[in-house]
Structures are given as structure tokens and as C-alpha cells.
Amino acid sequence: MSGDPIRVVLVDDQALFRAGIRMLLSSQPDLEVVGEAGDGREGVEVVRRTRPAVVLMDIRMPVMDGLAATAGLLADPAAPRIVMLTTFDLDEAAARAIRQGASGFLLKDADPEFLLAAIRSVHAGSEVIAASATRELFARFAEPVRPVPPSYRELTDREREIFALAARGLSNGEIAAREFLSEATVKTHISRILSKLALRDRVQLVVFAFEHGLA
Incomplete structure (x- = not known):
């Protein structure tokens, strides 16, 4: 595949999960894991140091959770695309993260091929990850409708x-x-x-x- 590989950082407190994702991503010529972290605070530091294109961010972690880490990273205009990782398909925390600027969410038990496709899609900006699930998420956790700007x-x-x-x-x-x-x-x-x-x-x-x- 032509062009530089997509640089990815993994932020998750489960070392075994990170190792599995790293092995999966490293098997792909167009993807490169450039850093990983076990909590949100460390994740922010790693992302700022390595400047990835995409971050896979667990929502629930010690020290600093994924919501706080995501908010901190997205304060930078040059922030990467951030995909939230969750164990629940209708996770209110995922909805909150997306509202504050995350680029989507993935279930932690997602099919490997779907995860790979999701990283490429969010990097290309050509589609919404798990579009029907995303719409269901916002329908479930709807907020009061605002006036059209x-x-x-x-x-x-x-x-x-x-x-x-x-x-x-x-x-x-x-x-x-x-x-x-x-x-x-x-x-x-x-x-x-x-x-x-x-x-x-x-x-x-x-x-x-x-x-x-x-x-």
C-alpha cells in the first residue's frame, strides 16, 4: 500500500488487550503502532510526544479516564482522531466522548477485521464507524433539541x-x-x-x- 502507514497509539489499562491489538495492527503494512499507555494521563503524554493520526482510547481507566484524556487532547487544534473503546454497545460515556469531539466508538470485542477497517475509515474521514450503532447511541441518550443555528x-x-x-x-x-x-x-x-x-x-x-x- 502506498504512502506512509497510519500512526496509531493504544491507550488501555489491560496490558494483554493492548498486546493483542498491537499484534493485530503490526501485521498490517499500512498501520503502525507508535506508542501505548495504561492510563489516560500517560496516554496524553504519549500522544503529544508521538503525534499519531489515530488513538484507540479506553473509556474506563485508572489515574485519568478516557473522557478526561480525550478532552485534554482535543483542546489541541492538531489533535488526532480518537476512537473510544467500550465494553457496552449503548454506553453513555461513549456518547459524551463523541459529543466532545471523539471520532467514534468501538466495542472491545469487535471483529478484528472490523477494527482494522474502522481505523482506516476514521483516518480517511469517508464514513462513520458503526453508523447504525452510533445513531442508536444518540437516540438513546438524546439531549434537549437546540435551535438550528x-x-x-x-x-x-x-x-x-x-x-x-x-x-x-x-x-x-x-x-x-x-x-x-x-x-x-x-x-x-x-x-x-x-x-x-x-x-x-x-x-x-x-x-x-x-x-x-x-x-
Whole structure:
């Protein structure tokens, strides 16, 4: 695979779990584990030192939990993509982490191929990890609907159509097929939507849609 490998940091308090994930990722030519940590505080230090593209962050850890570590890392404009690791499919802590800027969540017992695909997807920004589960998560832990901000009204009709499909968790390829567009055109539309709405990534688009009653 061409290009530099995707740099990944693992933050989890279970050494055996980290070892298994490290072995899995190290078997892939396009992925590279550049650091790991056993608690959130150490994780923040490792991430700031190694500058990975993607962080796999356990939610529940000693010293500093994954929520606090994620909040600290996301205060940096150049923060990596952070994927939360949880043992519960409907975890309120995962919803909170995503609302504060995490790029998705994965179950710790996820299929290895799904985990690998998720890391690549979140790095590429082309789709939402476990889109249906993410939507279910926010439907379960819904917050009071906020007024639609003026920035949404700045979207063109076409951008609103793309927004609605992306909010349902459709990937670039799925939107392209549905709207008879090229994936490159969809990617351009998504980039403009995220820019206009000041959103970090596609999962934040899903959060925005739920928070403002647009899902």
C-alpha cells in the first residue's frame, strides 16, 4: 500500500488487550503502532510526544479516564482522531466522548477485521464507524433539541441533501450511488458542509443533526 502507514497509539489499562491489538495492527503494512499507555494521563503524554493520526482510547481507566484524556487532547487544534473503546454497545460515556469531539466508538470485542477497517475509515474521514450503532447511541441518550443555528441556513439545497444522507451514516460511496454523483464530488460537498458548520468530522455531523432535530 502506498504512502506512509497510519500512526496509531493504544491507550488501555489491560496490558494483554493492548498486546493483542498491537499484534493485530503490526501485521498490517499500512498501520503502525507508535506508542501505548495504561492510563489516560500517560496516554496524553504519549500522544503529544508521538503525534499519531489515530488513538484507540479506553473509556474506563485508572489515574485519568478516557473522557478526561480525550478532552485534554482535543483542546489541541492538531489533535488526532480518537476512537473510544467500550465494553457496552449503548454506553453513555461513549456518547459524551463523541459529543466532545471523539471520532467514534468501538466495542472491545469487535471483529478484528472490523477494527482494522474502522481505523482506516476514521483516518480517511469517508464514513462513520458503526453508523447504525452510533445513531442508536444518540437516540438513546438524546439531549434537549437546540435551535438550528444560522450556519445551517447557509447550506445550499444540494448541501442539505448531502447533509441529510451523511447524518444517516451513509458513506461517500453510498451517497454517490444514491445521488448519481462521483465520490470526489461527494467528498467536496462534505468538506464544504463541515467547514460551514464548523464541524471536525462526519461523526460530529451526526451529533449536530441529533442536537438540532435534523436527524
